[in-house]
Amino acid sequence: MARRPSDLSRPRRRLEWTGFYDPDAFGRFSETIARFLGTGRFLMGQTILVVIWIVLNLALVRYRWDPYPFILLNLAFSTQAAYAAPLILLAQNRQDDRDRRQAELDRQVNNRTQADTEYLARELASVRIALGDVVTTSDLRDAVDRMATALERIETRLADLEPNPPTD
Numbered sequence: 001m002a003r004r005p006s007d008l009s010r011p012r013r014r015l016e017w018t019g020f021y022d023p024d025a026f027g028r029f030s031e032t033i034a035r036f037l038g039t040g041r042f043l044m045g046q047t048i049l050v051v052i053w054i055v056l057n058l059a060l061v062r063y064r065w066d067p068y069p070f071i072l073l074n075l076a077f078s079t080q081a082a083y084a085a086p087l088i089l090l091a092q093n094r095q096d097d098r099d100r101r102q103a104e105l106d107r108q109v110n111n112r113t114q115a116d117t118e119y120l121a122r123e124l125a126s127v128r129i130a131l132g133d134v135v136t137t138s139d140l141r142d143a144v145d146r147m148a149t150a151l152e153r154i155e156t157r158l159a160d161l162e163p164n165p166p167t168d
Helices: 021-035 038-059 069-133 137-163
Strands: none
Touching: 021 038, 021 069, 038 069
16 A cells, blocks of 8 residues: 555654653663673672583583583673673763763863953952052152252252351
8 A cells, every 4th residue: 555645744653662761770770780790700700600610511411501512601691791782881871971071060160260260360460550550668768868868959059058157
């Protein structure tokens, strides 16, 4: 049966799972698994399990449940890898998201710090300009010394201009 053009104007309804799914809880679970898979305890436990598996399947001929090519063991490793890889990737993606958010916060803090630093630099420059017109103690001392020198010269000139009083 051919579709009519009007049918193409609406997307098909997708099947949706109506069960409860908390992505954050699953993400935390995947991070817990990824952290555990990266520990020495897990590697040591897995190594001991593999050694016991191989020894039992080689030594106990009567109870062999997985003979030599160890197909069941390989299947178990494949299943573990099939689940571990996506869980580790999910954990890495969550860590990347956290790192991205932290980098954005760091950028905002750096921008605020830079703006504050530039503001303080402008304020300091304006204070320096304002203090450029303020008289310092050395400026005041120099002015007083010049005044004293000028007064001495005036006194000397006045003394030269006074007539000598007559002597009796």
